[in-house]
Amino acid sequence: MKKAWLFLLAAAALGAGAWLLLGRADSSELLLASIPARPQGVALPPALVERIDNSEQDLRTHRSVSALADLARLYHSNGYFAEAQLCYNGLLELEPNKARWPHLLASILAGYGQLEEAIPLYRQAVKLAPDYLPARVRLGDVLLKANHDKEAYEAYEGVLKINGEHPYALLGLARVEMQRGEWDSARLHLEAAAAKSNYAIGGDLLVNAYEKTGRTTLARSLAAQQKASGAFYDIPDPWVDELFIDCYDPYRATIASGSAMRNGDMDTAIRLLEHVNKVAPRYALAYYHLGLIYTELKKIPHAIMAMEKSAELDPSFSDTWLRLVRLNAQSGDELAARMALEKGIKLCPHSPRLHAERAGRHAAAGRFREAEADYRKIITLRPDESFGYIEFAKFLFTQNRVEEAIAILNKGIEIEPEEPMILSIMAFHAITVGDETRARQLLQRMKAQPRSTADSIDALVLNFRKAFNKFP
Amino acid sequence: MIPRPGFKATVALALLAAFLLPFAASCRRPGKPKSSVTAKPAAVEYLSYMKGTHIGGPVTGEPWITHVRAVDLDKDGRMDVVAVEGKDSRILWLRQTAPGVFEEKTIAADMRAPVRAEPVDIDGDGDLDLVIASMGYIFPNNDKIGSIFILENDGRQNFKPHLIVENIMRVTDVQAADLNGDGKIDLAVAQFGYDQGEVQWFERTGPWTFTQRKLLDLSGAINICVADFDRNSTPDLVVLISQQWEEVYLFSNDGRGNFTKKLIYGSTNEDFGSSNLTVCDLNKDGRMDVLFSCGDGFGPVGVPGPRPWHGVQWLENRGANNFSFHRVGDLGGAYCPMPVDLDQDGAMDVVAVSNFNDWTNPKSASLMWYRNDGKMNFEPRILANTPTHLLMVDVADFDGSGKPQLVTGAFHGYPPYDRRSRLMFWKRNTP
Numbered sequence: 001m002k003k004a005w006l007f008l009l010a011a012a013a014l015g016a017g018a019w020l021l022l023g024r025a026d027s028s029e030l031l032l033a034s035i036p037a038r039p040q041g042v043a044l045p046p047a048l049v050e051r052i053d054n055s056e057q058d059l060r061t062h063r064s065v066s067a068l069a070d071l072a073r074l075y076h077s078n079g080y081f082a083e084a085q086l087c088y089n090g091l092l093e094l095e096p097n098k099a100r101w102p103h104l105l106a107s108i109l110a111g112y113g114q115l116e117e118a119i120p121l122y123r124q125a126v127k128l129a130p131d132y133l134p135a136r137v138r139l140g141d142v143l144l145k146a147n148h149d150k151e152a153y154e155a156y157e158g159v160l161k162i163n164g165e166h167p168y169a170l171l172g173l174a175r176v177e178m179q180r181g182e183w184d185s186a187r188l189h190l191e192a193a194a195a196k197s198n199y200a201i202g203g204d205l206l207v208n209a210y211e212k213t214g215r216t217t218l219a220r221s222l223a224a225q226q227k228a229s230g231a232f233y234d235i236p237d238p239w240v241d242e243l244f245i246d247c248y249d250p251y252r253a254t255i256a257s258g259s260a261m262r263n264g265d266m267d268t269a270i271r272l273l274e275h276v277n278k279v280a281p282r283y284a285l286a287y288y289h290l291g292l293i294y295t296e297l298k299k300i301p302h303a304i305m306a307m308e309k310s311a312e313l314d315p316s317f318s319d320t321w322l323r324l325v326r327l328n329a330q331s332g333d334e335l336a337a338r339m340a341l342e343k344g345i346k347l348c349p350h351s352p353r354l355h356a357e358r359a360g361r362h363a364a365a366g367r368f369r370e371a372e373a374d375y376r377k378i379i380t381l382r383p384d385e386s387f388g389y390i391e392f393a394k395f396l397f398t399q400n401r402v403e404e405a406i407a408i409l410n411k412g413i414e415i416e417p418e419e420p421m422i423l424s425i426m427a428f429h430a431i432t433v434g435d436e437t438r439a440r441q442l443l444q445r446m447k448a449q450p451r452s453t454a455d456s457i458d459a460l461v462l463n464f465r466k467a468f469n470k471f472p
Numbered sequence: 473m474i475p476r477p478g479f480k481a482t483v484a485l486a487l488l489a490a491f492l493l494p495f496a497a498s499c500r501r502p503g504k505p506k507s508s509v510t511a512k513p514a515a516v517e518y519l520s521y522m523k524g525t526h527i528g529g530p531v532t533g534e535p536w537i538t539h540v541r542a543v544d545l546d547k548d549g550r551m552d553v554v555a556v557e558g559k560d561s562r563i564l565w566l567r568q569t570a571p572g573v574f575e576e577k578t579i580a581a582d583m584r585a586p587v588r589a590e591p592v593d594i595d596g597d598g599d600l601d602l603v604i605a606s607m608g609y610i611f612p613n614n615d616k617i618g619s620i621f622i623l624e625n626d627g628r629q630n631f632k633p634h635l636i637v638e639n640i641m642r643v644t645d646v647q648a649a650d651l652n653g654d655g656k657i658d659l660a661v662a663q664f665g666y667d668q669g670e671v672q673w674f675e676r677t678g679p680w681t682f683t684q685r686k687l688l689d690l691s692g693a694i695n696i697c698v699a700d701f702d703r704n705s706t707p708d709l710v711v712l713i714s715q716q717w718e719e720v721y722l723f724s725n726d727g728r729g730n731f732t733k734k735l736i737y738g739s740t741n742e743d744f745g746s747s748n749l750t751v752c753d754l755n756k757d758g759r760m761d762v763l764f765s766c767g768d769g770f771g772p773v774g775v776p777g778p779r780p781w782h783g784v785q786w787l788e789n790r791g792a793n794n795f796s797f798h799r800v801g802d803l804g805g806a807y808c809p810m811p812v813d814l815d816q817d818g819a820m821d822v823v824a825v826s827n828f829n830d831w832t833n834p835k836s837a838s839l840m841w842y843r844n845d846g847k848m849n850f851e852p853r854i855l856a857n858t859p860t861h862l863l864m865v866d867v868a869d870f871d872g873s874g875k876p877q878l879v880t881g882a883f884h885g886y887p888p889y890d891r892r893s894r895l896m897f898w899k900r901n902t903p
Contacts, residue, residue: 039514040513040514041514041515042514079779079780080780081780081781110739110740110741111739111740111741111744111781112739112741112781112785112799113718113737113738113739113741113744113785113797114797115738115740115797118740138740141740142740144735144738145719145735145737145738145739145740146738147734147735147736178689179733179735203667204667204668204691205689207667207668208668208689212689223614223667223668226614226667234742234743251775251777252779252780255743255771255779258771259743285775384559416608416609416613416617417584417608417609417615417617418608418615418616418617418639419615420615445639448616448639449615449616450614450615450616450667450668451614451615
């Protein structure tokens with residue numbers, strides 16, 4: 001009997017050993033199976049190829065999960081999502097308790113709109129990292145877009161239990177309420193989201209909410225302030241955002257920097273651009289954006305240096321020259337500003353903004369003939385934009401060439417109908433020359449436009465009353 | 473008391489354990505990771521498959537063709553082209569006078585930055601009129617400067633413009649259909665706006681008068697299409713919302729103009745870049761599906777360009793207003809996917825164009841064909857990489873050969889301007 005028990009123990013030990021060995025073998029097999037084939041039909045940057053080679057080598061030699069994580073990161077950050085997905089699928093199996101993997105994989109799937117696949121992954125991420133609020137907000141977002149309103153609402157409420165003023169969760173609640181037609185509560189949540197984000201999010205929908213709830217004056221006032229920019233400020237998501245420091249595609253990394261800048265995360269924005277400068281030292285756009293960030297941070301010498309480098313690398317990009325002119329002027333170096341302007345116009349002769357800059361400088365210095373030539377040049381270059389007409393008309397008014405100015409504005413309003421500034425100037429002129437009917441019509445048109453501010457309308461109404469002794 | 477097992481039983485148990493434990497381990501093994509759903513085959517060049525020829529007026533400056541539509545406008549049996557020039561605010565008719573020969577004529581001017589011209593016999597007099605969506609200003613602007621015109625055809629292709637509405641949020645698409653079953657043709661209207669936008673339907677109240685009925689308060693509506701998705705013989709609406717929302721809404725119609733809204737697709741990628749939507753029965757199952765693209769390349773940097781997720785996808789109508797998302801293929805800067813059986817093998821393919829591809833790379837595709845293998849797997853084939861900046865494509869049998877040909881329109885809104893076109897006619901080289 002004792003022999004039998006010994007035999008049983010030996011067999012059990014054998015089985016356990018085999019279990020452990022095969023388990024390791026399984027992990028190894030899984031690691032190797034998670035190495036994606038190289039992307040077809042694209043020339044990867046040599047530096048990226050080298051890093052992929054190193055990660056793959058590390059993975060094959062040491063069977064290291066961290067090497068697979070590196071590989072996932074490289075593919076994800078460089079926009080090779082199919083390859084990144086394969087890596088993440090492996091990582092999900094190998095490190096099932098790590099929230100980052102389902103979150104990152106979900107971000108790829110949700111980005112394509114594959115919401116039903118993203119939902120369980122975001123749920124998993126929230127379960128594993130309940131305090132990582134971007135995962136909770138993203139879960140709410142995918143549930144909302146997949147028509148699971150009730151669950152989306154609960155997800156956003158879950159965020160607000162942790163951070164009661166989270167603007168993206170407030171916006172999410174408002175969107176669910178808008179879907180349900182609950183405009184009063186949507187308005188309250190939008191007001192809170194807009195206030196908390198300094199109108200980066202929520203302000204555009206708030207105009208609708210004010211209209212829907214009968215608050216037309218507020219709607220009008222908010223629309224006229226133009227606080228919304230037409231662009232969405234995506235939620236900062238450190239797990240995703242930090243990937244771009246491994247991006248070897250300068251365009252994509254610069255886009256990521258632009259998003260970070262929009263979100264006010266200047267450190268990340270700068271870090272990403274400095275990374276671009278390392279991996280693509282001749283990429284002018286990155287220096288231009290670096291210049292913009294330093295301008296925003298009021299680090300003018302830094303901004304000038306970045307813009308000069310951008311201009312050196314791509315002298316045909318007129319925006320850089322315009323920035324250089326203004327930055328030099330701002331720093332008090334008028335000579336450098338003038339030189340940059342002349343050089344910019346020489347290299348970018350078709351830039352309306354540079355001609356406008358020079359026109360303004362000519363006019364300020366009393367060189368009216370030269371100014372007029374530049375203003376006319378703007379219209380020649382961009383006959384389809386109202387900008388040149390408005391600038392030229394303003395100049396003509398300063399020269400007391402009123403009829404010419406009005407004729408130019410009439411052309412401008414054909415190009416950009418109902419442009420509020422043109423309407424405003426023309427209304428003022430109509431009042432001045434005593435054309436009551438025309439003034440009234442123009443005022444009505446101004447009132448119909450969201451961009452017309454209450455102040456400008458009030459001022460014109462006051463002038464109208466003084467001129468005609470009646471309300472318009 | 474549990475009886476002790478005998479020797480033979482113990483040995484048998486031990487062997488079983490030794491056998492089962494490793495098996496249990498293998499059960500834990502997850503196997504090869506799941507296949508990647510976004511993986512798509514690399515595009516293959518088929519540059520000699522079709523030949524493109526410039527049609528209409530010369531290419532001068534930077535053309536802004538915002539829409540093309542293949543239609544036999546004069547009903548002479550030859551397919552013509554109606555095109556929209558957004559910069560010049562003109563509606564063009566390219567009459568096909570002989571196979572592949574087109575004569576261009578401006579049929580309406582001063583259309584206030586038009587972006588869409590849809591042919592429809594709106595007054596029921598037997599000829600085709602045109603419904604025009606006008607943005608007022610094509611680039612970003614939140615002013616209420618949108619308008620809708622109807623160009624009334626006198627039967628001899630002289631068009632009288634009727635201004636239906638003006639000073640509304642910028643209009644990007646108008647489609648005509650009897651939406652409330654009263655026998656009169658109404659309008660389905662997408663209004664992009666900018667910070668604020670909306671989707672509406674306009675109920676016909678008189679020959680040229682309509683009452684506006686709001687359906688949705690969101691900015692960024694690009695396209696609206698009419699089709700019977702739920703097979704209740706009433707026209708439903710589907711709308712593509714871009715801007716930061718990136719969503720597709722279905723409005724189910726009860727036949728009396730009462731619509732029930734349902735969100736049928738959304739991406740949480742605020743830079744998704746939704747660009748165009750059309751409807752078709754792509755898988756030929758008798759249900760209308762939705763085909764749409766993402767490729768708008770304006771973003772938070774100074775120069776527009778493609779994104780890795782840009783491409784074409786379709787929403788399979790699975791009945792009861794449920795839709796499943798499927799990727800057709802990748803295409804940086806993708807616009808205007810159109811269903812067509814290009815190789816006439818019986819399976820519906822897709823063609824699409826690109827406006828925001830990486831034009832610094834001469835191999836970047838501007839005209840793409842996604843060939844359907846008959847099982848809804850699409851193989852991407854590059855039909856052209858010159859000219860660049862294509863925005864619109866339409867498909868028709870222009871020469872009566874029974875084979876589909878294409879017409880494209882280009883919108884050169886940003887550099888480089890070295891490979892320009894305006895309107896082009898594309899015909900198969902191979903028989």
